[in-house]
C-alpha cells in the first residue's frame with residue numbers, strides 16, 4: 001500500500017500517540033492535531049504537527065486539508081469541570097466531522113467507548129460521558145462519510161505479551177465490561193482503517209491473552 005497522510009486528533013493522548021506510532025511504523029505519514037500546550041512523546045517529535053483549538057474552524061480545516069483520513073482520538077481529560085465530555089466528546093467530534101465534510105476528507109475513524117449511549121452507568125458520574133460519546137458517534141454516523149467507530153473497553157497501559165494476544169471484536173452493544181491495552185486499541189484502529197468492510201460499522205474491542213489474534217477482515221466475513 002502506498003504511504004498515506006493520516007491525521008490523528010488527540011495525538012498527545014495515551015491512545016492517540018500509539019496510533020501515530022503504529023502509522024509511522026507501517027510507513028504512513030501521521031499528521032498530529034494537537035492543542036497549543038499538548039505534550040508529545042519523543043518518538044513523535046519529528047512528525048507534522050498542527051496546533052489548534054477544535055473551536056477554530058479555519059485552523060481545523062487547514063489542518064485537515066489534503067489528508068487521506070482522520071482518526072479521532074480526542075477525549076475529555078478527567079476534571080472537576082463536568083462539561084468536558086459535552087465539549088470534547090460530543091461537540092468536539094462534531095466539529096471535526098463537519099471540517100472533514102468541508103475539506104473533502106472521506107475516511108474517518110472515531111475512538112469512542114464500550115457502553116456509549118447508556119444513561120445508567122457509573123462512568124456517567126463524569127459529566128454524562130457515555131451519553132455525550134453517543135452524540136459524537138451519531139454526528140459521524142449521519143455524516144455521509146466513510147466512517148468506523150471503535151468502542152474499546154477499559155484501557156490499560158500494559159505493553160507486555162501483546163504480540164500473541166487476540167482482540168475480541170463484536171458489533172454494537174454486545175460487550176459491557178473487560179479491558180484492552182491501549183497498544184491493541186491502536187492496532188485495531190490502524191487495521192480498521194485498512195479494512196474497507198469496517199466502513200459504516202460500530203466495532204467493540206476488548207482483548208484476552210488466551211484469544212488467538214485474528215484478522216479483522218476474517219472476523220467481519222465470518223462472525224459479524
Ligand SMILES: NC(=O)c1ccc[n+]([C@@H]2O[C@H](COP(=O)([O-])OP(=O)(O)OC[C@H]3O[C@@H](n4cnc5c(N)ncnc54)[C@H](OP(=O)(O)O)[C@@H]3O)[C@@H](O)[C@H]2O)c1
Pocket residue numbers: 009010011012013014015016034035037038039053054073074075076077087088092111112113114152153154155156182
Ligand atoms: N480510560 C478508559 O478506560 C477508556 C475506556 C474506553 C474509551 N476511552 C476513550 O478512549 C479515548 C482515548 O483515551 P485515552 O485515555 O488514551 O486518552 P487521553 O490520554 O486522556 O488523551 C486525551 C486526548 O484528547 C485531547 N483533548 C482533551 N481535551 C481536548 C480539547 N478540549 N480539545 C482538543 N483535544 C483535547 C488531549 O489533549 P492534551 O494532551 O492537550 O490534553 C489528549 O490528546 C478517549 O476518547 C476516551 O474517552 C477511555
